[in-house]
Amino acid sequence: MIRVILPPHLRTLARTGKEVELDLDPDAPVTPSAVLDVLEGMYPTLRGTIRDHQTKQRRPMVRFFACERDISHDSPDTPLPDVIASGREPFWILGAISGG
Amino acid sequence: MSGVRVLVGTRKGAFILTSDERRKDWDVSGPHFGGWEMFHLKGSPVDPNRIYASQASDWFGQTMHRSDDGGQTWQTVGNEFGYQGEVGTHQWYDGTPHPWEFKRVWHLEPSLTDPDTVYAGVEDAALFKSTDAGLTWTELSGLRTHSTGNRWQPGAGGMCLHSVILDPVDPNRIYVAISAAGAFRSDDGGAAWTPVNKGLRSEYIPDEDAEVGHCVHNIAMHPSRPDTLFMQKHWDVMRTDNAGDLWHEVSGNLPSDFGFPIEVHAHEPETVYVVPIKSDSEHFPPDGKLRVYRSRTGGNEWEALTNGLPQSDCYVNVLRDAMSIDSLDSCGVYFGTTGGQVYASADSGDSWAPIVRDLPAVMSVEVQTLR
Numbered sequence A: 001m002i003r004v005i006l007p008p009h010l011r012t013l014a015r016t017g018k019e020v021e022l023d024l025d026p027d028a029p030v031t032p033s034a035v036l037d038v039l040e041g042m043y044p045t046l047r048g049t050i051r052d053h054q055t056k057q058r059r060p061m062v063r064f065f066a067c068e069r070d071i072s073h074d075s076p077d078t079p080l081p082d083v084i085a086s087g088r089e090p091f092w093i094l095g096a097i098s099g100g
Numbered sequence B: 001m002s003g004v005r006v007l008v009g010t011r012k013g014a015f016i017l018t019s020d021e022r023r024k025d026w027d028v029s030g031p032h033f034g035g036w037e038m039f040h041l042k043g044s045p046v047d048p049n050r051i052y053a054s055q056a057s058d059w060f061g062q063t064m065h066r067s068d069d070g071g072q073t074w075q076t077v078g079n080e081f082g083y084q085g086e087v088g089t090h091q092w093y094d095g096t097p098h099p100w101e102f103k104r105v106w107h108l109e110p111s112l113t114d115p116d117t118v119y120a121g122v123e124d125a126a127l128f129k130s131t132d133a134g135l136t137w138t139e140l141s142g143l144r145t146h147s148t149g150n151r152w153q154p155g156a157g158g159m160c161l162h163s164v165i166l167d168p169v170d171p172n173r174i175y176v177a178i179s180a181a182g183a184f185r186s187d188d189g190g191a192a193w194t195p196v197n198k199g200l201r202s203e204y205i206p207d208e209d210a211e212v213g214h215c216v217h218n219i220a221m222h223p224s225r226p227d228t229l230f231m232q233k234h235w236d237v238m239r240t241d242n243a244g245d246l247w248h249e250v251s252g253n254l255p256s257d258f259g260f261p262i263e264v265h266a267h268e269p270e271t272v273y274v275v276p277i278k279s280d281s282e283h284f285p286p287d288g289k290l291r292v293y294r295s296r297t298g299g300n301e302w303e304a305l306t307n308g309l310p311q312s313d314c315y316v317n318v319l320r321d322a323m324s325i326d327s328l329d330s331c332g333v334y335f336g337t338t339g340g341q342v343y344a345s346a347d348s349g350d351s352w353a354p355i356v357r358d359l360p361a362v363m364s365v366e367v368q369t370l371r
Helices: A008-014 A032-042
Strands: A002-005 A019-022 A062-066 A091-095 B003-010 B013-020 B027-032 B037-043 B051-057 B061-067 B075-077 B089-091 B097-099 B104-110 B118-123 B126-130 B160-166 B174-179 B182-186 B216-221 B229-233 B237-240 B247-249 B258-264 B272-277 B292-295 B303-305 B323-325 B333-336 B342-345 B353-356 B362-370
Touching (some): A002 A032, A019 A032, B003 B342, B013 B037, B013 B353, B037 B362, B051 B104, B061 B104, B126 B160, B160 B216, B174 B216, B229 B258, B272 B323
Parallel strands (some): A002 A091, B323 B362
Antiparallel strands (some): A002 A019, A062 A091, B003 B013, B003 B037, B003 B362, B013 B027, B037 B051, B061 B075, B089 B097, B104 B118, B118 B126, B160 B174, B174 B182, B216 B229, B229 B237, B258 B272, B292 B303, B323 B333, B333 B342, B342 B353
């Protein structure tokens, strides 16, 4: 079980709370791409809001954090730390702080 | 009993203002989608309970919503806007080629006959159509791939397709306008397009009479005269009486012919409304006076409508989709400002009163006449 923290606007859009729990394929690597695949399957309204529909590129002002580290620029296919994969720590999706 | 429903899109959510036919007492509902930028909401003319809404965010991109109960509840619908075929390039601000990139939906235009069909004008400029109530969208790519497309350039607000007008007599005829490419017409339901900019003159482009490159801000039509269109261009208020084949200027005695919205009275096809703005570098009304100008002669002769509007120290703007009319017996006129006011007139503009004063900056105002 993976825990994911969503930014406030996406909670509203998905009609869910701050944290959602996802069940990923236990035999596959736990990566940001895998997390987002399951997240978007569970909450289809989030498709296109975190990453592009076609290219799957992260939207420029969305950030991914794991274990207090910004992993936004890592490959989305890089395995997440064990504490994320085991659900002890959440995977954070943030809207970048920008604008006025 | 008749009434009106005013759909207001703002920088931080949508608001729905409702009243009976007297239009004196208003119920304010919202914010819907609080915190999100709501570019445009518009109801179906054949099913007033069906409303489409465009929600855009620099962070989370485009999302689309639909209500089937007059805006009481909403469901998220499709937000995948993919350009068809080879994407190609348009000109960037500096004149270099720049690939088309979808950014947001500026304008929604529901079909005149089918509540499940709706058009979306988007940035970078293209026209999309949904026939399943917004679940899926298909580009009408003949517009973007027009032979002039590689010469289109964005205006200051982006290269947006902001105006879509469906001909009420000829179901195959569609008009669109793009900033800063100009106006285009299709006579085959959106497959092929013709620039209809002859007569427009724009001093800010090298060839003032160019086929494309004109910064059209808004277009309006009265349904009883589908060959007559009125245009608020960047500068100049224009008119055509032959479906865009030739335009002529009708700015007349306006204090400034710069502005954004333009509307036509519901029952008087020669009565037109604009909101003069001082200049493209000063996006506020001349002399700090918020004045709607009305022409009852189809242009050229304009009168200032000031009763109930601030006539000193007012420096708001009125954006291109932030003006609308109702079709009650006494035509109502409505507009919203970047200062968060929504003004209404129940007497064709003779007198005005604010419905609300303190909303976030208003981006769009559309009115549904409920009978």
